[in-house]
Amino acid sequence: MNRRGAETADPSGDLASLNLEPALSRASGPAPSLPHSASTPSFASFNPARACEHVGGTTYYFTAEEAAAQKSAEPPTVPAPFTAYVTPPPQVAPGRGAGSASLLGAARAPAGFFASDELREQILKQQSLMLVHPNPQAYPELPTEVDSYHELCPLEPPGPLQKSALFNCVTSVYKATNVKTGQCCCLRRIHGMRLANTNSLQTVAQWRKLSHTSLVALREFFTTKAFGDNSVVMVYDYYPGAETLMARHFSQPPQLNGFADPFQDPSIPRPYSAQKNAVLRQKNALMPEALIWGYIIQLSGVLRQIHAAGLACRVLDPTKILVTGQDRLHVNACGVLDVLLADSGNTNSMMMVQHYQQEDLVGLGKLLLALSCNSVLAVQPDNFNTSISIVERHYSADLKAVIMNLLVPNGGRQRSINDVMPMVGARFYQQLDASHRLCDRLEDELGREVQNGRLFRLLAKLSAITERPELNLDGAWAETGDRYMLKLFRDYVFHAVTEEGRPFLDMAHVVQCLNKLDAGSSDKVCLMSRDLQNVLVTTFSELKQCFERSFRELFEASLAKDPPGA
Numbered sequence: 001m002n003r004r005g006a007e008t009a010d011p012s013g014d015l016a017s018l019n020l021e022p023a024l025s026r027a028s029g030p031a032p033s034l035p036h037s038a039s040t041p042s043f044a045s046f047n048p049a050r051a052c053e054h055v056g057g058t059t060y061y062f063t064a065e066e067a068a069a070q071k072s073a074e075p076p077t078v079p080a081p082f083t084a085y086v087t088p089p090p091q092v093a094p095g096r097g098a099g100s101a102s103l104l105g106a107a108r109a110p111a112g113f114f115a116s117d118e119l120r121e122q123i124l125k126q127q128s129l130m131l132v133h134p135n136p137q138a139y140p141e142l143p144t145e146v147d148s149y150h151e152l153c154p155l156e157p158p159g160p161l162q163k164s165a166l167f168n169c170v171t172s173v174y175k176a177t178n179v180k181t182g183q184c185c186c187l188r189r190i191h192g193m194r195l196a197n198t199n200s201l202q203t204v205a206q207w208r209k210l211s212h213t214s215l216v217a218l219r220e221f222f223t224t225k226a227f228g229d230n231s232v233v234m235v236y237d238y239y240p241g242a243e244t245l246m247a248r249h250f251s252q253p254p255q256l257n258g259f260a261d262p263f264q265d266p267s268i269p270r271p272y273s274a275q276k277n278a279v280l281r282q283k284n285a286l287m288p289e290a291l292i293w294g295y296i297i298q299l300s301g302v303l304r305q306i307h308a309a310g311l312a313c314r315v316l317d318p319t320k321i322l323v324t325g326q327d328r329l330h331v332n333a334c335g336v337l338d339v340l341l342a343d344s345g346n347t348n349s350m351m352m353v354q355h356y357q358q359e360d361l362v363g364l365g366k367l368l369l370a371l372s373c374n375s376v377l378a379v380q381p382d383n384f385n386t387s388i389s390i391v392e393r394h395y396s397a398d399l400k401a402v403i404m405n406l407l408v409p410n411g412g413r414q415r416s417i418n419d420v421m422p423m424v425g426a427r428f429y430q431q432l433d434a435s436h437r438l439c440d441r442l443e444d445e446l447g448r449e450v451q452n453g454r455l456f457r458l459l460a461k462l463s464a465i466t467e468r469p470e471l472n473l474d475g476a477w478a479e480t481g482d483r484y485m486l487k488l489f490r491d492y493v494f495h496a497v498t499e500e501g502r503p504f505l506d507m508a509h510v511v512q513c514l515n516k517l518d519a520g521s522s523d524k525v526c527l528m529s530r531d532l533q534n535v536l537v538t539t540f541s542e543l544k545q546c547f548e549r550s551f552r553e554l555f556e557a558s559l560a561k562d563p564p565g566a
C-alpha cells in the first residue's frame with residue numbers, strides 16, 4: 001500500500017490510542033509548546049479530516065481524499081493467489097560463470113523439486129558428523145560431562161599423546177554439546193595445566209569479541225578436573241567435516257590431492273633445474289593460482305581484523321587453519337599461545353603484540369610459499385631460493401611480490417597486513433563475484449526447499465486428518481463428510497495405478513496435486529472410491545475447503561479443556 005502523509009515512528013509500537021489534541025487539553029495548566037520543524041508535523045496539521053493508521057509501530061497520516069483515492073486505485077500488479085515451484089532464474093542456471101563450478105563441487109544443474117544432490121550430501125554429511133559419538137572401547141577414559149558440555153567425541157584418533165609442535169604442550173580436541181544451548185562446539189583441552197594467575201582472562205575476553213568468517217571463534221574458557229588432571233579448556237566453534245590445510249594440501253600422496261610435492265616426489269629430479277621445471281609443468285603439479293589468491297584474500301582479511309583489535313594471530317600454521325568446502329579457510333586455535341604465555345607469568349605479552357604481528361606477516365608469507373610450491377619443505381632456509389624460483393616460473397609476478405614482501409625484511413620498516421590489499425588489487429572483485437554467484441545459487445536451492453517445506457506442512461495436516469480412528473468419540477469421523485473426500489483425494493494422489501494395475505509413481509503428479517490443493521485451484525478432479533462403486537467429480541477448491549474445515553475441527557479438539565466424554 002502506498003501510504004502518504006507524515007510518518008511518526010513509535011518505538012513502543014503501541015500508538016493505537018494516539019489522540020494528541022484531547023490529551024493536551026486534558027492536561028492541567030498551559031499546553032506545552034512543541035518545537036516545529038520541517039520534518040515534524042505540527043499539531044495544527046492533525047485536523048479531523050486527516051485519518052491515521054498504525055502499522056508495525058509506525059503511524060501514517062493521510063487525508064480522507066487520499067484514502068479514498070488509494071482504495072479506488074487499481075493496483076499496478078496482482079499477486080498470484082498461490083505459490084509454486086519456479087524455474088531457476090537464468091543467472092543461476094547451468095553454464096553461467098566458470099567460477100561457480102568450483103564452489104559447490106561439480107555444480108551440476110540443480111533440477112526438479114529438491115536442492116541439488118551435492119548440496120544435500122554436503123549438508124547431510126555435516127549433520128551426521130554433528131551427531132557422531134565415540135566408541136567407549138576406543139576411548140575408555142572419556143568423561144561424560146565437562147563443565148557445561150557433554151557428549152564429548154575426540155576429533156583425533158586414539159593413540160599415544162604427543163606434544164603439539166606449535167604449542168609445545170599436549171592438547172586434545174573434542175566435539176561436544178553445550179547442555180544449556182544444545183549447540184555443538186569444539187573443546188581444545190590443554191593437558192596438565194593449572195592456571196597460575198588471571199592474566200589470560202583479559203586476552204581471552206579480547207578474542208571472544210572477534211568475529212570473522214575466516215576465524216574459528218573462541219566462545220569460552222574454563223579449567224576442569226573432569227579429565228583426571230588439571231586441564232584448561234578453550235571452547236571454539238565447531239566446523240563439521242573441516243580438515244586442516246596440512247591434511248588438505250601437504251599430507252596426502254600426490255595422486256590423492258592432485259598436486260605433487262616438488263621436494264619429495266622421487267620422480268622429479270632435484271635440486272631445482274630446468275628439467276625439474278619441465279617435469280612440474282608437464283605434471284601440472286602445482287596449485288591453481290586463483291586458489292592461492294582466494295586463500296590470500298581470506299587470510300589477509302582475518303589478519304587485518306585481528307591486528308586491528310590489538311591482537312596477534314600466532315597460529316598461521318597449516319595444522320591450525322581449517323578448510324571447509326572447496327576453499328573456505330578458518331584460522332583455528334587463536335588465543336591458545338596467549339593463554340600459555342600469560343600463564344607463564346609473561347606479562348609482556350600485550351607489549352609484544354607488535355612483534356608478534358610482524359611474525360604473523362612472515363608466517364603468512366611462509367604459508368603462501370609452501371602452498372605455491374606444494375610442500376612444507378619449501379620454507380626451509382636451504383630451499384628458499386629454489387622455492388622462489390618455482391614461484392617465479394609458475395606463477396604471476398604479483399604472487400611472487402606478495403610472498404617476497406611478507407618474507408623479506410624491508411630495511412627495518414614496520415610492515416602492515418594492509419600492505420597486502422593493494423597487491424591483491426582487482427582479484428578482490430573476482431572473489432566477490434564468486435561469493436555472490438554462490439549466494440545466488442544457494443538462494444535458488446533454498447527456494448526449492450521452501451516449497452518443499454510448505455508441501456510438508458500440508459501433508460502433515462492431511463495425514464493428521466485421514467485414517468484417524470476417531471475424533472470426539474466419533475469412530476466414523478475420518479470416513480464421513482469432508483474427511484471422506486480427503487481420503488479419496490489422498491488415494492488419488494498417492495495410490496493411483498496405471499491401466500494395467502501397476503502403481504503410478506510420479507513425483508510431478510504428487511507435487512502438482514498438492515500445489516493445486518494448497519492453492520484451491522478451480523481445476524476439476526475425479527475421485528473414485530476404493531470399491532470403484534462411487535465416482536465424485538469435484539474441484540481442488542472444494543477439497544481445500546474440506547481440508548480447512550476438517551483441520552480446524554481437529555485443531556479445536558486438540559485445544560479442548562475437557563477430554564471427550566469427561
Ligand SMILES: Nc1ncnc2c1ncn2[C@@H]1O[C@H](COP(=O)(O)OP(=O)(O)OP(=O)(O)O)[C@@H](O)[C@H]1O
Nearest residue numbers: 155164165173186216236237238239242243244319
Ligand atoms: N573447530 C574445529 N572444528 C572442527 N574440527 C576441528 C576443529 N578444531 C580442530 N579440528 C579437527 O581436529 C583435529 C585435530 O586438530 P589439531 O589442531 O589438534 O591438529 P593437529 O594436526 O593434531 O595439531 P597439533 O599437532 O598441534 O596437535 C584436526 O583434524 C582438525 O580437523
